[in-house]
Amino acid sequence: MAGAFTHVFTFGPTFRAENSQSRRHLAEFYMVEAELSFTESLQDIMQVMEDLFKTATSTVLSRCPRDVELFHKYVAPAQKDRLEQALKNRFVTISYSEAVEILKRASQPFAFQPEWGCDLQTEHEKYLVKHCGELPVFVVNYPYDLKPFYMRDNGDGPQHTVAAVDLLVPGIGELCGGSLREERLPFLEARLRRLGLADAYQWYLDLRRFGSVPHGGFGMGFERYLQFLLGADNIKDVIPFPRFPHSCLL
DSSP states (O other): OHHHHSEEEEEEEEEOOSOOOSTTOOSEEEEEEEEEESOOOHHHHHHHHHHHHHHHHHHHHHHOHHHHHHHHHHTOTTHHHHHHHHHHSOOEEEEHHHHHHHHHTOSSOOSSOOOTTSOOOHHHHHHHHHHTTSSOEEEEEEEGGGSOTTBOBOOOOSSOEEEEEEEEETTTEEEEEEEEBOOOHHHHHHHHHHHTOTTTTHHHHHHHHTOOOOEEEEEEEHHHHHHHHHTOSOGGGGSSSOBOTTOOOO
């Protein structure tokens, strides 16, 4: 659709098969997903992320002040200041490599030791936000082997990365994830062959083989956004009927 209409988005339910029992995971949640054609810059994707966050938050605060104030008064008194800081300041940007070095120099112990090539855990994400002044933080250029095949190869080295970005926010960790998409057919073919997925994804390769444009996009978890907006500690408190592993007992 992005190839026809340039800028598109969808908002609907997303299903997650992973067996997570944390305060920030659900088996079914809602996701805002956006895709932009004719972009070759990760900065373009990040700007849309930041604009979406700030516009949505400003709109909610202006149209539903009493609802938000109720939560800020009785649930999370410090959240109002966090929101104001996020709205009036530019979001911070660091690379994945810089993030790992920040974590390695941290004085506090981590349950998962930070190493280049490993995924960032919630404890790492929250520390990075704190280190950057309790402002939302973009982490860009993740390791090539850590991310899905469709993310655009940066062609760098020796630490091979892709043009991916995560947006981390105070108290939550990851709120948005996105990337530039790999539109170059030879790169896609080589990576899918290496993963043993070339036959299963011939339909995907055809989308590039018969015409594509540079593009990118991201997704934002709606319930995590509500958590940050309201200061709710548990994601199950911001959805009417939370679904999570082993919650449907028959």
